[in-house]
Amino acid sequence: MPFSFKKRSYFYFIRHVPSDLSHHYAVRKISYSLRTKSPRLATKRSLVAAEQLDEYWGKLRGDSEQIPEQHFAATDPVRTKETGSSAPDLGPLLSDATSQYLHLKGHNRPKTFATSARRACSYLFETSGDKHLAEYTKKDATTFRDALFERGINGSSVGRVLGTIKSIFNFAVNENGLDLRNPFSNVYFDRSIGVSVRQPISIDDVKKIQNACLVKDDPIRWLVALISDSGLRLAEGAGLLIDDIHIDSAGISYVEVKPHPWRRLKTASSERIVPLVGSSLWAAKRIVEENDNGFAFPRYNQDDQTNSNSASAALNKWIKQIGSDTATMHGFRHSMRDRLREVSCQSELIDQIGGWSNSGNVGQSYGSGYSLKVMHDWMKKVVIQ
Structure with missing residues (x-):
């Protein structure tokens, strides 16, 4: 395999500095980890790195622009000639920039904040290595994008990964006073690739699932029933306290x-009051009657964070056995929006019930919203008989 060697299962790039150019470098050879165990990826990355060096060395023998792997260089002849200064500040390594980012911005954030940042960086290290910020190029960014899709990651998730890298880069540039353009900005990709459209659960399936919950009558089914007639997100329901449930308060029950x-909310508009009707009201009463733990669903709150992923996997499997193969817990939210539309409920009221934000309508941010009674009256209209 050209320009590489293997050490402890990982491949490394290696290239000896030509003797006629040795005075430009502080080392006799350039060597660093290619961050992969895959021979295919290692070959691809080593050939790209070698091509960049060959291109630069060709220019260096006449004149130069930018030194690939410049942190190995003793001098930058072009910058020295033009400005009379020493080599430019390349900024921190991306790994160090990430540590700085998490240290300063990670307080009071869920574990997923740090996990997502480290995962995004690990993906980038596999394609381009851990480099100083100034050494990353637009080619690194587009290669990174392509590698994410090759992993089978869908367009929506690729957007989140690229957004995380872009945020880390911008934060480090600002914190360290660097004059750098972010190569991960304005990287084009198709967000629709691999994204499946979530379907609402049909009314027939909602009724079948609600009836099955009544028969089973256990904590897992209480969570399903609670969400089925409320439109709550799964994490919102799974992370509730008993004290968050109010039964027959002034004649209306609500959550x-x-x-x-242990459970943050997705958006600011997610903080809300939701009337309890139909199967959701039945489930809420069962939870309050049978549970003295403090948590509405203790099994999903045994650590310092609500384990909604575990709940999602188990519950999705069960409701598919009752309803159609496309039924998912999140489908109840889509279904609730459709059910409210069918009774001619105003979109602004639907958004308030479901905690959906509507940044495109400034007027909706005025006032304190609809009363609990008004929401309750509309929610009663969508109960499936």
């Missing part, structure tokens, strides 16, 4: 959706 240390 209070608010942030907790």
